[in-house]
Amino acid sequence: MNPLITIVGPTAVGKTDLTLELAEQLHAEVISGDAYQVYKQLNIxxxxxxxxxxxxxxxxxxxxxxxxxxxSVSIFQNQAKEIIGRLNDRNILPILSGGT
Structure with a gap:
């Protein structure tokens, strides 16, 4: 089984800073686990x-x-599994980060 780092918590606790620091140190890529960041124009x-x-x-x-x-959660699961599989194939560590 390939490793997966998961960083979860409520908004404004430092998930983004920790995720970026780890991703840079480990040459990883980030998968957003946030229910709203998938949407264009929903920045606020x-x-x-x-x-x-x-x-x-x-x-x-x-x-x-x-x-x-x-x-939906089902769509997210399918997309995340596909991305994790592609990253594993390229020997890139995935970091799943989100709060909702």
Whole structure:
């Protein structure tokens, strides 16, 4: 079984800073586990990573849907499993980070 780091907690506890620090040190990529960061244009109240943070570390499942698109836990699970599989195939450590 391949490793997966998971960082969870409520908004504003430092998940983003910890995730970025670990990802840079471990050459990992981040999978957003936030229910709202998947939506484009929903930037206020979602604590999305900044443009600079997105440049520093590759992120997945951010800004992939229009605000009126539906999303579910099942869809998230399928997408996350696919991304984790691709990262494992490339020997890249996935970090799953989110709070909702």
């Amino acid at each position: 109240g979602t604590a999305k990573p900044s443009a600079d943070e997105l440049k520093r570390v590759k992120h997945h499942l951010i800004d992939i849907l229009e605000p009126n698109d539906s999303y």
